[in-house]
Amino acid sequence: MSDEMGSFLRFENITRKFGSFTAVNEVSLEIGQGETFSLLGPSGCGKTTLLRMAAGFDRPDSGRIFLDGKDITLLPPELRPVNTVFQNYALFPHLSIRDNIAFGPKMAKHDRASIQRDVDAMLELVDLKSHANQKPSQLSGGQKQRVAIARALVNKPKVLLLDEPLAALDLKLRQRLLVELDAIHDEVGITFIYVTHDQGEAMSISDRIAVMNKGVIEQIGPPAEIYETPRSSFVAAFIGDTNFLDGRITEVIDRQFSRCEVCGFGTITIENDKPVAVGDLIHLSLRPEKLNVLREMPNPAISQNIVRGEVEDVIYYGSHTRYWIRCGEWKLCAEMQHRNFQLNESRPKWGDEVWLSWQASDGYLLDQYRAEDEELLTLPDEDA
Structure with a gap:
């Protein structure tokens, strides 16, 4: 991330507890506009909890979240310019691919012509134009994930949150989709926040990585910096061997x-x-x-x-x-x-x-x- 990018999404002293368990502990983090930023760490480190609070699905016990200069800490999910892509795709099985992608704009009551134009653009972007009238059950896992990405992007969010989006796919398909996802990011230019426990995914797609452990951030930096100059034994061991x-x-x-x-x-x-x-x-x-x-x-x-x-x-x-x-x-x-x-x-x-x-x-x-x-x-x- 260049210095000129500045802070676009900002977490200030965020803490989230579930009973006696502290999932996120006073985390402060700044993410730049247009950046691909990964939250990386083992299960239970707090990365998904942080993502859910950015999406509005959960609220911090203390701290504030700012997006593009606006405090969104208490803003409900439907009022945030943020969309999430989940691991399990969350597609409507009874709708066609076109109608799945069009669902958000229809709910927002956009006019028919703009919906058709935007959906066509998304089908082109994810290379699924020839599958527009098929149902999700007729697609491969990789194609379903591309539909989920298109459905999130058609709403023109300022931030796209990706929660372990490739975890259900086999290795070669994950590698191919990482390349495609990077190309999609270059095309749309918005901020991507990528949650994963897979070091290879984070290293290959990210501008910067935050390595999390037990609710705190151990280190933030570009992939090469994290790998070559780890600050702790945890980071050194978790990023590669x-x-x-x-x-x-x-x-x-x-x-x-x-x-x-x-x-x-x-x-x-x-x-x-x-x-x-x-x-x-x-x-x-x-x-x-x-x-x-x-x-x-x-x-x-x-x-x-x-x-x-x-x-x-x-x-x-x-x-x-x-x-x-x-x-x-x-x-x-x-x-x-x-x-x-x-x-x-x-x-x-x-x-x-x-x-x-x-x-x-x-x-x-x-x-x-x-x-x-x-x-x-x-x-x-x-x-x-």
């Missing part, structure tokens, strides 16, 4: 690098992307794709880490292979892309001795660390 290393600073080499002792692992070099001093405890996030798995020990360099290990698990994914390497008391996950894969090529296998290498700049120091966040890692069990 990562390895955590915990240690203590033993030497500050210069302004750029320090040495760190990791108990049961050895001494590594880290980049000083945050201020550190001798004796400081550090918590490092190291993405699997940053690690190189080598059969021979490479020549060391001041900014390179080299650790001996043993392969404990190997999983082939087609485009890449994942290795779990035992290094002392630690088990690290490494990912190797198959850019030039040869079937007869000898690759590391279970039980092989290997060397792991990575640049000091490939790790990232975390602001916060919580041991319970490691449960989010998609690593195999110790005895796997």
